[in-house]
Amino acid sequence: MKLLKKLLCNVNKVCVFTYLAGVIWFILLSHPQFHARCYFSENALSPGLVHSQFASSNNEIARFNRYFTGDTEKTQQTMISLLQSIGLEVHQQKFAFREDFINQPEEFQLKNGTNIYGFMRAPRSAGTESVVINIPLFHSQLNYAVGIALALAKQMRGEMHWAKDIVFLFTEHDSYGAQAWLDAYHGTPSFHIAADPLTSHAGSIQAAIVMEMKDKSFTYINLKLEGYNGQLPNMDLSNLAVRLFKLREILASVNYQFHPYDPSTMDGFKSFLKTTLKMMKQLSTGMSSGNHGDFLRYNIEAITLEGIRSKQHPNRDLLALHRILEGICRSLNNLLERFHQSFFFYLLPSTERYISIGMYMPCLGLVLLAPVLKALSMLVRSEITDSDVTEEQSDDQKESIDDILQDVGSKYFEETVQTPTTQWNSVVQMMILCHVAGYLLFRSPSFTPVWSSMFSLTFTTSFIFLLVTVHLAALVFMELHSQHFFSFTQEGAKNFRVASLLHAAIAVGVISIMNFSLGFIVSLFLVPVVTFIQTREGWLKYLQKLSLIIISLPLIHFYTHHAYEVVQIYNFHLTNRSWLFPAASLVYFPMWLQLWGITCCSKHVEIAN
């Protein structure tokens, strides 16, 4: 009780403290003292335990690659005949897809594509399990991993020890091809892709490796792990790749960041922090960094290996990567069970270290504690002041704050539940209105064609124009509305603030459960504003409004403009891959509008008083 009393007295200080503690804790997590070295949970993987067969040579990979030119159609024909001569069971799948929902709204312009897939039927099993090796075919140039895959297929076909079917999947149009194939494989059609059904299957897919090679040789391999909506592959899979790279003395990076030479120095710490933040940045966009994201959506553990070439550094030939791929497949072949051990929620400060969910979740908890504490303290304090007035005259014995507190608990309950006052009514109405505005923003893109014809604009411009208009309209409405429709007393304004504080904490908390990076980044800039915005007068009020404008959606998008276009975010939402657009329009925008409402209330409080 004494503690509570102290807390109530210094709640603002405590809020600042928890927020800072959360942020500092998070930054410290990147220090080698606070995170751990990666380790294998699944012993069945036993990487590098088997010797590679050296059955292929660099020449062979080059020979396979020489068959292909940049022309995709020719490449595909050659591919089919090559795979058949290698002895694989080859099929192809045609698909058509819709890419852009904004610029092609009416006429159903479909792009066509073809996936080629070959099954290397494992001699040791009955086609119940499989591993997919996915090579996306680029349109502008050759993916040199094609040669690696073909050489590997040839080698595997002559080996006895395969216990999982290996599927060589050559997809077109980046993730659309992969999605078309996976949709057909699992019989779950997407509305934007019309894909042929598959003629053959290979059981349940245990893992997938995506390979991207834009050059004939590479300096280092970059691991891409981030899937859609903050999904990550099981850490054992990325560990496996990293371990094999290390074994073959190939440089590996995550988000183009290497493991620092000396982790204990300040430079090492900076490098760790940078890698972590880069990963979080990618995760928070909710977009996948490669084709593996589509596999992850189907609960198939997958990573993308991207070969990077730099002119200043010595290069490795493709055979090195071939051996890595062989090693990964051998390890996956050993798997008795699906990936289920190790971590699914983690952040990587480098290829060899990790921060587990148990370490990073408390930071967010601390940051979100600030608005929760503030809200609770306001609730309790308002009740105390109420009761102070009434009780003090009648009963002199209840002097200490804790006595009152006990009394207040029951009183508050009675008041809110039995007699909902008009104050709470208007709070609820206000919140509903904010959410309706959010829903309008969410639905507004469907009016794009109407606007573009009305104002004779291009589709993209009218789409953005529409979003901004809804924004401004909601703002203006909020300014007017708080004066005309509702009369907030001081009490009501306070309640509204309590409600918005709790709403913000819960919303961000829920987002962070699904996508920690997004939740944490949002909480970083939202929490200070949310906690300290209140009904004020004078220049402070305008400062508040300025701070709100700074964290408004269009400006946030402006800061991260280079990441993804709004149109793209919207398209990815429609193809059911990224939740960023719904999260921004249905959760963030109403929250922000409520805060704006709080700043607007102040004038009215005066009038009411």
Add this chain to the structure above:
Amino acid sequence: MQKNMLGLFVLIYFAMFCTCNGNENYEESLKLDMIDPELVYGFFNFTTTWNYEHWFAPRHYKLFPRSLGQLIQKYNIAELHFTMTQGLWRYKRWGFPDASSPTGAQLWVWFHKNTEDVDKNWVGFTNALSGLFCASLNFINKAVTVTPKISFRPVGVVEGGETDNTFLRYGTLSRENLCTENLTPWMKLLPCGSKAGPGALLNPSQLHHSKFLSIGLHFLHDCSEGGSCERRHVKLEQHISVVYDLRTLNLMPNFSLLSLFKKRVKPACPLSSRSVLMVRVIEGATISPALTESVGGFSVLNLHRLKSDSNVQVKGLKTPGVTTKLNHGVTNHCYLTGIGLEGGFVCSIVNHNNREIPIIFFQVVPWFLHTQVHTLKVVSRQNDIISPAWISYTPGKIRESPNIMELIVRLPSDSITELSFHFTKGFMTWIEHPPDANHGFYISPAVITTKTNDLNISKELHGSVQHIYSEAILVNIPVPDFSMPYNVICLVCTVLAISFGSFHNLATRRFHKLSPNEVSPVKKKFLSLIERFKSRKKKNVDESLASTAEKSS
């Protein structure tokens, strides 16, 4: 002396011959066929027949394996079909096998009609058989066992002429692998083991270097030749089907028995009445030494005439272009759809014939997958809904029996028909999960039964019907987290329980200081007893006093 010895051997040899020429007969054969220029298909067949006046009840065994015969007698078995298979027979590309079998273990048994408790006999027999073959057949429990209505009819003679499928039990274990430990007891049942004839080629380590390997054991009562069933005989057929991939074994232009089996073929088993090796090669290849006899496209080598161990070579195979051997029957490909807790099961059944074919579709779905029968759809690729001619569906009981689905469907000519239904995945308690729970569970293969005369296949064993098996399907159901968090919870709970006990004890006990001159506890107890006794007495006196006082008043 030597001459005498030789004479004795000859005598024994002929004596043995006589016995098997009497009422027992044993035949052995190996058929080597090429599915395509890369795949060699070997089919070993060992058949023992025993003329029997009545039903099988021997007291004395000669060629028939005693260990099996005793089981058949004890459990009152009329017909038995047991196969264990590794790999998947790919009907579409490989055509039809001589003996069809599903992945894993399959066992179906017809009991005699005088069997009192079929289930008890079935359980006993599966356990005994699992002991005989070192296989985990004892896992065929009541949650796996089913009684198909029409898919599995008796192959041999039926007692009394009419079949009553209450005496049929059928079970499959798709997870069961075929190992050397199953192969060895199987080979021991052969009259000559792996000592002579085609059996000498059975080299376990080489057999497992194949794409497909299946052992089978079939026991049935059959009519003797002549059509009339006045005289019957029992028939025990043992098969091995094996498919070698020459590309994987790196035997492309030439291969031989020696390179495939790492053994040479030996002269015939002296107990056999017929022992042959039949080879058929693809066009362009030659067999050496050249085999003169020829039966139905196969070159035949009579092993009775063979003097010593020898090797047969096939030379001059051409590297294939693209070969797609098309099956002219019915093929079935089943797969799983859906993600998460909702799932679907789809079988695409292809009819390669240019006429309508009726089939029986049979599928067992484990109890933990709750099938939704209303979602059952049979649609041809042209989106015509086909209504099944007959449907039988037995819903499963949780932990008791599986869902059983049996339908008769008429497949249109040259068509692809899709049969599909949905299911939801159920939950299992944590002790019900097998080791390696995250591996998943198997749905046993779908069985399609067609009439033999619709297919161009040998009718050697299964009489007039043929079974086509699809692939076994691996399905993941929700698994509790057995790993760290679970351990942590257990550990924490244990520690809490222990510390809570002692803390509770401490917290609820009242402590007080003992005065130094206080009496010892025993004495005190004694004193208190006396005290109580005294007080009771006093009470009684008081009460009696009170009552008298009342009365007086």
